Amino acid sequence: MALTLNMTVNGKARKVTVESNALLSDVLRVNLGLTGTHVGCDTSQCGACTVHVDGVSVKSCTMLAAQADGATITTIEGLAAPDGTLHPMQAAFKEHHGLQCGFCTPGMVMSAVDLARCEPNASEEQIREWLEGNICRCTGYHNIVKAVKTGLTDMQSGGKVAAE
Amino acid sequence: MKLTPPARSAVHHPHAHDSALKHATGAARYIDDMAEPRGCLHTALVTSRWAHARLTGIDASRALELPGVHAVVTAADIPGENDVGAIVPGEPLLAEGVVEYVGHPVAAVAARDLETARRAAALVEVTAEPLTPVLDLREAVEKAHYVLPPSEFLRGKPGPALADAPHRIRGEIMVGGQDHFYLETQAALALPQEDQDMLVHSGTQHPTEVQHLVARLLGVDMNAVTVEVRRMGGAFGGKESQATIIAGIAAVLARVTGRPVKCRLDRDTDMMVTGKRHDFLLTWDVGVDDDGRVQAVEMTLAARCGWSVDLSPGVVSRALSHADNAYFYPHVKLTGLFCKTNTQSNTAFRGFGGPQGMMAAEAMMDQIARTLNLDPLEVRRRNFYGPEGRNLTPYHQPVEHFRLPEMLDEVLASSDYAARRKAVDAFNAKGGVLRKGLAVSPVKFGVSFNKPEMNQAGALLHVYTDGSVSLNHGGTEMGQGLFTKVAQVVAAVFGLDLDRIRPTATTTGKVPNTSPTAASSGTDLNGMAARIAAETIRDRMADVAAEHLGAEKSAVVFERNMVRAGNKSVPFGELAELCHVARVSLSSTGFYRTPKIHFDRTTNRGRPFFYFAHGLAVSEVAIDTLTGEWKPLRTDILHDVGASLNPAVDKGQIEGGFVQGLGWLTMEELVWDKDGVLKTHAPSTYKIPTARDVPRDLRVDLLADAPNEEATVFRSKAVGEPPFMLAISVWLALRDAVASCGPAGHVPKLDAPATPERILMAVQAAKDTA
Ligand code: FES
Ligand code: FES
Secondary structure (H helix, E strand, C coil): CEEEEEEEECCEEEEEEEECCCEHHHHHHHHCCCCCCCCCCCCCCCCCCEEEECCEEEEHHHCEHHHHCCCEEECHHHCCCCCCCCCHHHHHHHHCCCCCCCCCHHHHHHHHHHHHHHCCCCCHHHHHHHHHHCCCCCCCCHHHHHHHHHHHHHHHCCCCCCCC | CCCCCCCCCCCCCCCCCCCHHHHHHCCCCCHHHCCCCCCCEEEEEEECCCCCEEEEEEECHHHHHCCCEEEEEEHHHCCCCCCCCCCCCCCCCCCCCEECCCCCEEEEEEECCHHHHHHHHHHCEEEEEECCCCCCHHHHHHCCCEEEEEEEEEECCHHHHHHHCCEEEEEEEEECCECCCCCCCCEEEEEECCCCCEEEEECCCCHHHHHHHHHHHHCCCHHHEEEEECCCCCCCCCCCCCHHHHHHHHHHHHHHHCCCEEEECCHHHHHHHCCCECCEEEEEEEEECCCCCEEEEEEEEEEEEECCCCCHHHHHHHHHCCCCCCECCCEEEEEEEEEECCCCCCCCCCCCCHHHHHHHHHHHHHHHHHHCCCCHHHHHHHHECCCCCCCECCCCCECCCCCHHHHHHHHHHHCCHHHHHHHHHHHHHCCCCEEEEEEEEEEEEEECCCCHHHCEEEEEEEECCCCCEEEEECCCCCCCCHHHHHHHHHHHHHCCCHHHEEECCEECCCCCCCCCCCCCCHHHHHHHHHHHHHHHHHHHHHHHHHHHHCCCHHHCEEECCEEEECCEEEEHHHHHHHHHHCCCCCEEEEEEECCCCEEECCCCEEECCCEEEEEEEEEEEEEECCCCCEEEEEEEEEECCECCCCHHHHHHHHHHHHHHHHHHHHCCCCCECCCCCECCCCCCCCCCCCCCCCCCEEEEEECCCCCCCCCCHHHECCCCCHHHHHHHHHHHHHHHHHHCCCCCCCCCCCCECCCHHHHHHHHHHHHHHC
16 A cells, blocks of 8 residues: 655655555665665664664664654754764764774764764763664774764764864 | 965875765765666565475466566576586576575566565475485585595695604684675676676676676676676675676576666575685694694694585685694694585685684694693794794795784783783682683784785776876775775875875776785785876876976976976976877876785695785683673784785774674674574674674784885785784683683683683583583
């Protein structure tokens, strides 16, 4: 059965008509062309598909798009300012080499930004615990943890100017 | 007047990954992110339910009735030859006559969307008569069930020397396999072109091989197939030969339907279908003196190759050539067994057999030390390669420029080893439930492909008339930073800022006949080829500059985006324009082949490696003797990357490699059931290290002031694989902790991966001995 859904995605009102079993990750990637949200495991394990639904991080590969009807969604593409100024968390990942192949990066960044909401002064241990649902096969996490620490601090200080 | 800002040095500088901004903003495109062309079809595979069976029928009629299904192909539909064997022929893309493992692709469906393709695949009826499979590695060893005959490295007379040795010690360990778990699963997009041409976007480390085998599958010449790859979301060896399966299926379906076809495996299918790291059964018989110095050794390294040969000859050869690790064996015989089992066909994985070979050496050193009640660290040091007379490897290459003895002193001091050793022993002497372990392990890794002919590379470089540079080479980017490093090399040659160099997608249409990006050699080979191309163009530009500036050519320097001679200068871009006006070519290829190397595969002698990369790790762990759970407490690493082209990228490789190795040796466990079904085919059951599983205290240092003695690109050393094996220190530290539960002289029985379950059993065995 086809459904028509309304959602606000990265600040824009979007209307999509999809099958009732469509996954949020597919709607974002295929219908809306927001391919920065990656799918690494299809089963809610790896975190590559993490987006924010009404401000809370969600693994979009295991959420039905229908469940997001009426919701406000932010994906990695919606994080930087319209003029291209990076969000402090994005800037920190770049700065601290918290990425290699980059496939996990969007999910890591989205997850880390949500940590700032829950625990703005998270300790290293809390950061590591929070990131347990995000797998990175390349970096060994060392630089990711460093980046998240910096990102959290910079978010509090209103963001470092990191225009590219 | 505008002053030129000082250019940051192009090489030996921690530049960010060339795609860092795109990665952080989600703008980097992987194959599944590319805009789908009109009419693009999607793929699902039909795979074997049997570990071994004779196929009696494939009925696709119900699948074909489903609306939206465009084709179901089986072996019979392949236009050319049904063979994707990487080294030896005889490995069909789609099973023919027999299936040889659970997951073996039998047919493939193309449909208008993924869901329809999956539904159709489930409707394809495959019938077969089951045959008896061989599933267990030990069983294959006992039955001498091989895909290839054994291979042997021999030096001296190990038999008599063993018999004469004061102590003779025999041992064995099982070392498990490993799934690559590249975060981006395997993917390809095949686009039929005019005539019979096919363009394939393939997530592959080896575009040339995909081109070659797609041409063979389609029955066309190689010039009718172009393979392109901009980046992969991780590969680690898993996209070397295995990528051909996915690209091949997409290309065959594209040919049959005349439409673009995308094939992206979901995670479970990827893990069920594709090959992994070889698990090994390692056994040794070693003769030592009272000080633990090896007199002679015989080892057997039995590899699980799975159902087919794939890249196993190279993997076993590298295992044999690293079973010495850093140690001199005066008399030695190493035997490699290519065991055939009805499981996935094992393949390249970071280290390519080297890690498994080194595990034999390190487990043996540990056993020697514990059996003779000697300090494992001392035993290692005593057995290190030395000056002439103690410097010949089992493959008869002398070890030159051996850096480990000095590096060992350095890391022992920087990690405060001696004091911590005492502290750990004192802690364990209290006899508590928690025990600690501390261990040091070295890595000596040979750099170059074991097969000399693979050590060549090409590059293609264009300078445009605005002074911007387009760079292409045969190497592929999988996250390791190759594109960044090679661009740095080119920027250094031209004296340009790095952002003037644009790395472009690897394609067989620009640089042909390439080797895979593997064996850690990506930068060594492609960096050199690009450097040669850049120097060719620079030389031509220098002629024009000399004339323009009225100076001797020898006085012309390229720096800070300018070209100078004496006190006159011209911006690089302007000079490019002048060259164009003067009808001087601004485009060049570059070609490099590694010097000095040779290897005779019939005698297994020669100089397969241009040089060695070295590393050392000191790891401390704590175990809970009641549950087997453990924690990595601290790891200190000192690693030799020569004169690093990019310290940030290199450190990233070391940290990531170490953690991947730690996963292999302690938590990643592949389990097949009695019918040969892989039960660990998703991260829910296959445990990948997370941010919580790694040492909080990880100190990584690059060996300082250590340019490569060999003339590599800017005197750097390869870094992709060697750090992986630093994780052996963690496994040894776990053994150390277990050993403290037994009496002196107790040798822990601990296979890899050392899961909590295995640690607990080893603790129990140690206590029972006491
Ligand atoms: S793709 Fe959603 S968690 Fe892995
Ligand atoms: S950077 Fe490759 S998975 Fe994280």
